[in-house]
Amino acid sequence: MGFFLQLVLSGVMLGSVYSLVALGFVAIYKSSGVINFAQGHLLAAGAFILWIFWGVLGLPLWIGLLLAVLSSAFLGVIIEYSTIRPMTGQPLMAIIVVTIGLAALLDSLMPSVFGGEEKAYPLIFPSGGLRIWQLIISYEYLFSFLTALGMVGIFLYFFHRTKLGLLMRAVADGHDSARSCGIRVGIIFRWTWAIAAVSAMIGGFLLGSIESVSISMTSIGLRVFPVVILGGLQSIMGCIIAGPIVGVLEVLAHGYADPITEGGAGDVMPYVIILLTLIFKPHGIFGEEIIERI
């Protein structure tokens, strides 16, 4: 029982980070309909950028974080401007493949710029963890969970209470109606990419402080897909709920199935989730079923 609860707990905490990263993905999808295959690469890029400021230049964490937020927002804007904007009006398939190309490009660019070996952030957490009853929560996980929770709260506040958030929701509702209200849709797209890059960067920071910073983080970024598919592509609430579900199932598979299958069950679990969701409830828990008209 203790083992099970321990797994569930760490799954929820890991999953909260997935939720945070998926939030950026959903923001892009809602506002512009673009499927971003490079979200995991934005995550890794953000983690590397923070490593440069924090680990290499030795700046204090909060200055490093601030600079990393700014530069990854800038990176998101550059990506939108150089690759997504020229594709306006192209079929969805072409735009998806552009982001796949972007992912392939970043996949090679990042190790060539930052080096292929694993990096580690400076240690800020004491070893061991918080003891509650039989359960041990390591400080890294706790910190990640709280930060992810806080960031999700900030994003929700941003979407619902600020002017820019209101404009974004207007654009997500319909491009033409937003445009007729005097909203410059192109600029909103750029902002959503900046937000997606920032949410990915924070996710990269959290995952990087749990384990290490390396190019293999991009495959952790692929966890965004089960989250958004289970939660429903259009739903922010869906990805907040689905993140911990995916995290828990993954950690449970790691804990219970790995001894039987000689490892790797946790890594493949998210894809099983994708397949099962697609077969039984294709539009996810909170997703809208799109009714098409000719």
Place this chain on the structure above:
Amino acid sequence: MDVSRPCGVFDTFYSKDIAVVRTKTQWAWLVMGITLSFLIPPFLNIHWLGWVIETSIVIVAVLGLYFVTGLCGQISLGQAGFMAVGAYSTTILMNQLSFSYWLTLPISALITGIVVLIFGIPSLRVKGFYLAMATLSSQFLILWMITHPPFNRWTGGVDGLTTPAPTISGIVFDSYHLWFFIVIIFMWLMIFFAKNIGRTRVGRAFVAIRDSDLAAEVLGINIFGYKLLSFFIAGIYAGIAGSLFAPYITRIAAENFNLEKSIWYLGMLIVGGSGSVVGAILGVVFIRLLLQLTTILGPSIHPIPIVGPLLANYLGGLVFGLVIILFLIFEPRGLNHRWVIFKAWYRLHPFSY
């Protein structure tokens, strides 16, 4: 698309109107091309011969993708994984059951087709991005099943398997020079089938689904059936490609078929022009030539200060990503479109109207 045909060619019979090869010149080119392709081996060293064999195999795999993505409009990110099924079933059938290669090839193609069908089931209810996700998942699941229990008893786990040299009517195909002929024969056959399936009722149904699946349904096309059929054909092609690949590489392992390969195959198809057989072939040859170029240029970039050593190792991936992005932005219809424009220009020259 077929704006210009050679001057003075008039179709006086229906059979002429639907012919793929229209003129005597085209026949001459075709026969010459096929003949020349069989005369290649003595002129190439072992490295480039291997390159030609692998390119031909990749052409077969990408032609499978051409049905799903190019004709039917469904993004597939699992072609390399499907190829793995073909390669592994070939090796296992030959190793454990000592089947002859002639029997193994169709059986493993069929097995691959059936496996792909299973992963194509989500296409019953979803399309577009969701289906891309299903194929992505199948890519990971297939590779995981190959390397983990219970299947690793037959597949050798992460270590992989050694494929014996196939024996066909007494000849042991144990060198590149011999295996080349089998590969090239199958490549031409598969090109022939691909070209023709695209023109049949089935191919036209695929195109109708790609252009508008609702309109296709209204026309009475069974969307689910045809989508599954496109996956099945892609699976057959992937199976044959894998089956040809296993004896070529002799030692197959899961890492030969990872996600990166699937993405590369998709990229090749896009760069070539997804809707045409010629495009698929052009794309494969173009990207693989670029890749060769980067491996040749890699060491010479190395001495450049600062950027040189950084870029040298990852040049292939960098160039590939850039090429895909640039092609989709500036020439979404791919190399094939350029080729069509060139042909039109050539035929109309000097009167460009």
